[in-house]
Amino acid sequence: MSFSDSKGAVGVVEAVQVQLKKGVLELCVLALLSRADAYGYEIASRLAGGVEMGEGTIYPLMRRMQADRLVDTYLVESASGPSRKYYRMTPTGAARFEAQKSEWTAFSSAVNAILGGAQ
C-alpha cells in the first residue's frame, strides 16, 4: 500500500496519481454514457486500456456511481448469451458530467498553457 510505507513524498505522489486517475475514470465513464448506454464489459474494455487501470476497477466504480445515483441499470436480453446489465446516465449524472467536464477543461488547459510555456 502506498501509504503504509509513506516516508513522505513518494507515497503522496503515488496516492495523488491514483486519485487523479480515479477521478478521471469517473469522468470518462460519464462521457461514454453521455453518448450511449453501455454494459460493464464494454465500459471496462474501452476505458481500462486508455487509463491504465485494471479492468476490474470498473465494477466497484460503477457500484459507487449507482449508489450515488449518477447511473442506473436495466437488463437487456442478449441473443448470444445471458442478459446484459446496461448502465444509463441519470439526470444527476448528466449534471455531474457537465460540471466535471468544464472543471477538467479549465484545469487541463491551464496545465497545458504552463507546460507549453516551459518548452
Place this chain on the structure above:
Amino acid sequence: MNRQDFITRLRAGLRGLPPPAIAEAVADYEAHFAEARAAGRGEDEVAAALGDPDRLARELRAEAGLKRWEAERNPSAAASAVFAVLGLGAIDILILLPILLWIGGTLLALFIAAVAGFGVGAVMMVAGPFAVHAAPVAALILAGLGLMAGAASLGAVAAIGAIGFTNALVWYGRLHLRLLRPALEPAAFAPGEITA
C-alpha cells in the same frame, strides 16, 4: 489464475457482506468473463486484466462499509466503516492507532463525566434537601438541575464529537483510498460533507 480461482478469491474476500451484495458483485465478474470468452479471450488473460481479486473485494467491501455509515449513523455502522477503511490498508495503523486511542479515550471520558454529572445532579436535587439541612432547599434543587443540564450538554458535545470523529476518519479514508471521490471535486473533500 483462471475464472474459477478468481471468483473463489473474490467470494472469500467478500465474506461477511449481505448475500445479495456478494451475489451482485460476483455476477458482475461472471458476466465479464462470459463476455470476454465470447470475444475470444482466454480466462487467464482476462483474470490478469481484471486485477487482484483480493484488492477488488476490499474496495467493494470498503465502499459498502462507507455507504452503510452514510445511511445509518449508529455505532455498529461506524465500526464497520472504520474497519472497512482499515481493511484497505489506507491508513497507517501505527500512526493512527495512538491518535484513535487518544480521541476515543477522551470521548469515553466525556461520556462518563456526563453520566456521572447527571447522576450527581439528580441525587443533589432529590435527596439534597433531606440530607443537607444547612443549605436552602431551592438552592440545592436549582444546583442539581443545573448540574444535570450541564451534564446533558456535555453528553451532547461528546456525541457530536464521536460523529465528527467517524466522519473525519471516513473522509480521510476516502481521500487516500482509491475508490473515492474524484480529485476534481475539492468541495467533496470537506469533512462532514460526506453525503455530497
